[in-house]
Amino acid sequence: MASLRLSVLDLVPVRTGQTTADAVKASIRLARVADENGLHRLWIAEHHNMPAVAATNPPVLISLLAGATQRLRIGSGGVMLPNHAPLVVAEQFALLEAAYPGRIDLGIGRAPGSDPVTNHVLRHGGPVNAEEAVAQFEGNVENLIMMMDPGGVGVAVQGREYGLRATPAAVSSPPVWLLGSSDYSARLAAKTGLPYVFAHHFAGRGTAEALALYRDGFTPAAPGDQPQTFLTVNAVVADTAEEAEALALPYQQQMLALRSGQPMEPIRLVEEAEEVSVPDAQRPLLDSMRESWVIGDPASAAAQLTELAERFDVDEVMVHPVAGARRGTDPAVTPTRERTLQLLARELLNAG
Secondary structure, X not given: OOOOEEEXXXXXXXXXXXXXXXXXXXXXXXXXXXXXXXXXXXXXOOOOOOOOEOOOOHHHHHHHXXXXXXXXXXXXOOEEHHHOOHHHHHHHHHHHHHXXXXXXXXXXXXXXXXXXXXXXXXXXXXXXXXXXXXXXXXXXXXXXXXXXXXXXXXXEEOOEEEEEOOOOOOOOOOOEEEEEOOHHHHHHHHHHOOOEEEOHHHHOOOHHXXXXXXXXXXXXXXXXXXXXXXXXXXXXXXXXXXXXXXXXXXXXXXXXXXXXXXXXXXXXXXXXXXXXXXXXXXXXXXXXXHOOOEEEOHXXXXXXXXHHHHHOOOOXXXXXXXXXXXXXXXXXXXXXXXXXXXXXXXXXXXOO
């Protein structure tokens, strides 16, 4: 696929020996590597109260990363809308679009991105009602989009029309994407004519079914609109397949901890991960997760990504670089994750 676009998803991971400041510095360097090597976009996810993840505030991180790069699109993958007032999100991303016009994406999800207690605090101590959040989600998405529009939106208050704008003099608004790991967001994106991304890197199953629901049910929001999507994939690429397998161990164990309800401690170094024995009872789960990852040398990994793009009929793949760090690595850098992007860009984009 000569026209395949390559993008990157970053959770701003925190590993053994890193501070939050280190993790942010490493992600800024990763964004610069992506920018220099011709990648298309970089998205930041929203997670809370997790020792292994520093991506707690996508708008703040997006501003930092957009300011540190030149042409890379920067966005959220995503903002968890039930945690926030739609107007607040609209104001944040309207300002980002004003500062970096044509380079901002707003990806929206409805998952909590946190544990129930943190979720309770995020929502001002209100009840965490999943059904209510789902019921409000569609209307909140619609309101958010209208608030970011340069023309604003009219709100009826006591029989009078009140004009509401996310920013006073916008000339453009960022594209809005719906994100999900279930059928719900696929159906809503199709109904509203919005771009859509299924969390293949997280779910690993159900991707084809979700994309079929989206494409088959797509209703254009404007004449000429077409379904727009891409694939997200966990990837580790190194000079040799053996090294790539070793570098994948820390993140595999981290995902195993997440799926099995274990504490989410900082991500282990490769040497620490090599000393861990996975219980036999958890081996099938680990093997199942491994099947959806791309791990290998540059030629093999590029071939795997190309095959996935063709299988799911997409022209863009967003890789989540999940290569662990070895002992002695500078805490403020993430060279194996950078190397994953560099090697894939060389194979797929001829970027050097």
